[in-house]
Structures are given as C-alpha cells and as structure tokens.
Amino acid sequence: MKRRKIELAVISDVHLGTYGCHADELIAYLNSIQPKKLILNGDIIDIWQFSKRYFPPSHLKVLRKIIGMASKGTEVYYITGNHDEMLRKFSDTSMGNFKIMNKLVLNLDGKKAWIFHGDVFDVSIQNAKWLAKLGGYGYDLLILINSFVNWWLVRLGREKYSLSKRIKNSVKSAVKYIDNFEKTAADLAIENEYDYVICGHIHQPKKEHYENKYGSCTYLNSGDWVENLTALEYSFKRWRIYHYNHDRLSPFFVDEDLKEMDMDELIASITDKEVDMEEVNDDFFIDDTPSEDSNEPKQNHKSLDNQGLTQD
Template sequence: MKKRKIELAVISDVHLGTYGCHAHELIAYLNSIQPKKLILNGDIIDIWQFKKRYFPAAHLKVLRKIIGMASKGTEVYYITGNHDEMLRKFSDTSMGNFKISNKLVLNLDGKKAWIFHGDVFDVSIQNAKWLAKLGGYGYDLLILINSFINWGLVRMGREKYSLSKKIKNSVKQAVKYINDFERTAADLAIENDYDYVICGHIHQPKKERYENKKGSCVYLNSGDWVENLTALEYSFKRWKVYHYNHDRLSPFFADEDLKEMDMNELIASITDKEVEIENVTEEYENQKLESEKSLNDQSLSQD
C-alpha cells in the first residue's frame, strides 16, 4: 500500500518499556507515512520505569523502525523529555539524519515553530522529582488495570473505557493544570514571536489558537501512544491532529520492512554508511535479473 507523504510528523509520550505502550499500533502508523521530518517530542523510552524483564519485541521494533526511517532519508529529531532525561547529556549530538536535542525551532513556510516536551512547566518534576516518579508508577498501574477492564469490555462487545481520562476530566485540579500548561506555553510563544508552540507531556492532543494583548499563536500537543494514540502532522501549510483510532487504513500496514532488519546495519546506516551497501545490493539485484532474463531468452530460443 502507498504511504502518505507528509512534511512533518510529531509523536511523543510513547513510553516504550511500560505496559501501557501501544507499540504495534505505532509501528502500523509509522509504516503508513513517509515524512520528510519526524519529531520525537520526549518520553519515547520510559527510562524512569525501565524494567529488564519487560521490553517486548514490539517495543524494540519501534526503535528499529525509527532508525530505519532515518537510514532512508527522513530527518529524525529526538527531543528529550522527563522520562528519558538521561539522554539530555547527549543533547546536540548528531549522527547523520538522527539528532538529539532538548528543544527545536523550525521554519515552516515562513512561520516559526517552537518545539519542546513541556516538562519544564511541571512544578512537581522541578521541585519533587520523587513525587513525579511515584505518580508515574501509579499511572502505569492504572493503565495496566484499565487494559484488563477493556479486554473484558471488548469480549462483551462493548466500547473501551479510559479510567485516566475520566479521572482527569473529573478532577478540577487536573483540568486546571492542563489549562494552565497550555496557556503558559502559548503566552511564552507569543512573547518570543513564535507562530506555533508544540508540546507533549500532558497526554492531551490538541490544536488551538491562543491570543493575548501581545498577539496570537497556535498551540499544538501531540498527545500520546498510551491512551489517545495520536500524532501531529504538518503538510500543505496546515497542521492536523492524527487519531489512529479514526484511521481505518493504518491496521493494514504491518511490519512490512522489519522482517529481516539487522540492528548493526541500521545503526551504521544512520551515519550514511548504508548508502554504499544499498547501491551494491541494488546493482547486484539488477545484474541478477539481467542474467535470469538472458537465460530465459536462451531457453525460449532453443525451444
């Protein structure tokens, strides 16, 4: 199936290494698109809750898929978040098409986009990291319980239910926190003359224009791949929030190009060493086809 060609895709809060991560769905989504740039806006690998006993093959395939996209020409920007903050020591590292940074500014058709994870606005992370980590474990446990509940609901032919969404929407303090987060990001973007501000962190996909006395900007949030299964896409000078659950084609994009991938070859390909291998392989395949055609022609002439 043909992949959708887009200028830019933004995903965040994948939380690889946790029970709530929807790795299979993410692989299907990444297989369905062909972006010029892929922004990984934080919390892709959940180092806070990393467990040696739990890192399924599907989670590893997500990493392999991303590296494979970089090897094929997609510019991949890994912006660090709080759950993968250990990678911040590698900020400004560049390996071919793969780059690590703490924030990113892009020029999109004459407009400036300010991209960062968003944990800088989280007071609990800045002042009480242990409390934030404890909350992370509690959230992961809630998602695990929710998955069992949804399994039962699906078996009974009923729709899935999100406990965490219900809690967030019901608790006034959680709603206020999300609103304050969005307003703070938008106000800072306007103050610094950015047209777009793009965050993750709060697991709330959104696209909305904010205004104040100094001007206006568009606030965007890529959501997550734990509950919402969402991404941001930019193409033809427009942003949209992509919802995996609304896309009927994505499930058809299986692990089409991950069957025989070798991790060492993929890592080498990021630094453009793979180009020579691909050229040699392509030349070999062409020669093989020509030889087979020649043999077939000879057999036909003999007949």
C-alpha cells in the same frame, strides 16, 4: 500500500518499556507515512520505569523502524522529555539524519514553530522528582488495570473505557493544571514571537488558536501512544491531529527493507558513534547564535523564572 507523503510528523509520549505502550499501533502508523521530518517530542523510551524484565519485541521494532526511517532519508529529531531525561547529556549530538536535542525551532512556510516536550513547566518534576516518578508508576499501574477492564468490556460487546481520562476530567486540580499548561506555553510563544508552540507531556492532543494583548499563536499537543494514540501532521501549510482509532488506514506492519536487529546490535549501532558526553545547559529560553543553515532565532534571554505551574 502507498505511504502518505507528509512534510512533518510529531509523536510524543510513547513510553516504550511500559505496559501501556501501544507499540504495534505505532508501527502501523509509521509504516503508513513517509515524512520528510519526524519529530520525537519526548518520553519515547521510558527510562524512569525501564526494566530488563519487560521490553517486548514490538517495542524494539519501534526503535528499529525509527532508525530505518532515518537511514532512508527522513530527518529524525529526538527531543528529550522527563522520562528520557538521561539522554539530555547527548543533546546536540548528530548521527547522520538522527539528532538529539532539548528543543527545536523550525521555519515552516515562513512561520516559526517552537517544539519542546513541556516538562519544564511541571513544578512537581522540578521540585519533587521522586513524587513525579511515583506518579508515573501509579499511572502505569492504572493503565494496566484499565487494559483488563477493557478486555472484559470488549468481550461483553461494550465500548472501551478510559479510567485515567475519567479521573483527569473529574478532578478540578488536574483540569486546572492542563489549562494552565496550555496557556503558559501559548503566552510564552507569543512573547517570544513564535507562530506555533508544540508540546507533549500532558497526554492531551490539541490544536487551538490563542490570543492575548501581545499577539496570537497556535498551540499544538501531539498527545500520546498510551491512551489517545495520536500524532501531529503538517502538510500543505496546515496542521492536523491524527487519531489512530479513527484515521488509521489498513494495517501495514511489514517493512521488507528493514533488517532484523537484536538489542545488542541496536545499541552498538548507536554507541559506535562519537558523542559528546558533556552535560548541556537545560535553559530552554536562551538560544545560542544560530549557524548559517539554522532556523533558530537569535539569543533570547527570557527565562521560566516564576513561570512554574501550581497544582491545587
């Protein structure tokens, strides 16, 4: 089966190491595409909920697949999120085609794309991380219960049902939080003169054009691989949302060129590289002066002070 050649693919919120992760479906998707750039926009590995007792082979295969894509020429950018925030100490580390960073700015056919996970907007994470972590465990438990419910629904010949989506859509504060998140991201992108702002974090895939009195931009969210099984794709100067449940091609799981690798070998292949362990500045709105081959804008001193979202 021929793979689709695309300019750019963005995935986020995979949550490897949790019960809700759909690793097999993600492998099938990654094996169906051949992107020039692959953006991993945060929460790929769920370090918050990581347990030695649960990390299935399919989850390890996702990591092997991503490393294999990088070894074959795909530029892979791992943008850190809140669930994998421990990797922020490795920010600006490059290992061949694999790069770790906190944010990314790309020039796409003359337009600037601003890409970051989005947890910087979440005041529950900034001010009460323990509460956010507790919520993460609760969400994972809800997804596990939902999987049993859907198993019975399928046996009864009925459609699957999402408990978390039902809760999100029925609770006014959750709906308001999502609306505020999207508006804040779009307003800041317009203020900083970006054409696209691309986030993850809220597990809500979306593509929408935003306008205010200062200008306009396109807000995009890559969704997740827990509930929605979505990705963003950029080709021919256009963005689209890929929905695995609707857009999937014939499953293509086998990668003959990808060598078998156990966990120890995988860790060794990463840690054998020299990395800078120094903590980095997490200010998302102050950019260093770009290098000659960088597409990032010059220094910008706008900050997120007083821009945090509130949840009623």
